[in-house]
């Protein structure tokens with residue numbers, strides 16, 4: 064029975080994926096010029112994103128969904144006692160709750176079993192410096208050489224929207240990254256930036272280094288304080304052992320993320336300020 068459900072879910076995902084490509088005219092033949100295997104689907108989904116909750120100082124939780132059906136799945140998940148317990152457990156972490164992929168349940172003859180199912184991914188990220196939980200933006204002068212660690216826990220929740228119930232909850236093995244803090248250097252690991260928030264002086268070149276086996280990118284808007292200029296920063300994808308660097312001449316901020324790992328809260332903050 065389990066295998067069968069997995070099978071129909073996979074088939075369903077293809078059906079939805081294929082329909083999305085058709086609806087948004089993103090089929091490779093339509094978009095041959097600009098088609099990019101890693102980003103085309105991603106860009107489509109982002110255009111519809113519904114933000115349910117933005118992080119605050121008291122509760123660093125970002126909740127979003129890729130469409131209305133996914134938003135309903137998120138609401139159902141948040142009402143589930145087991146999900147509530149998970150959220151309780153990871154309180155104080157940087158949490159991302161993402162309604163990512165509505166799927167259809169169909170049987171082998173193509174008949175619909177359920178018209179709507181949803182998938183919600185909960186990711187809890189935490190950063191520790193010398194063993195202590197860190198939420199703040201750090202200056203490299205103060206923290207150079209100190210031991211940083213990032214941890215990531217991920218739960219995937221499947222939801223039956225018709226029955227308004229959670230079907231399964233599965234947890235991935237915890238991910239950990241460890242490294243000594245080096246000046247103006249950010250690790251892009253799987254799937255986190257570490258240190259996640261930094262402060263540098265104007266004129267600093269910051270380097271993001273990919274030390275994981277999958278590609279990442281750095282995408283965000285560099286907002287300059289004085290001129291209110293908004294400069295788009297987009298590294299493109301960089302592979303393992305590659306890096307991206309950028310020089311920040313003016314005081315301001317850059318809030319950025321990795322676009323293919325947004326649902327796992329792969330994001331960072333850079334503040335450019337005089338001492």
Ligand SMILES: [Cu+2]
Pocket residue numbers: 254278279280321322323324329
């Ligand atoms: Cu990434």
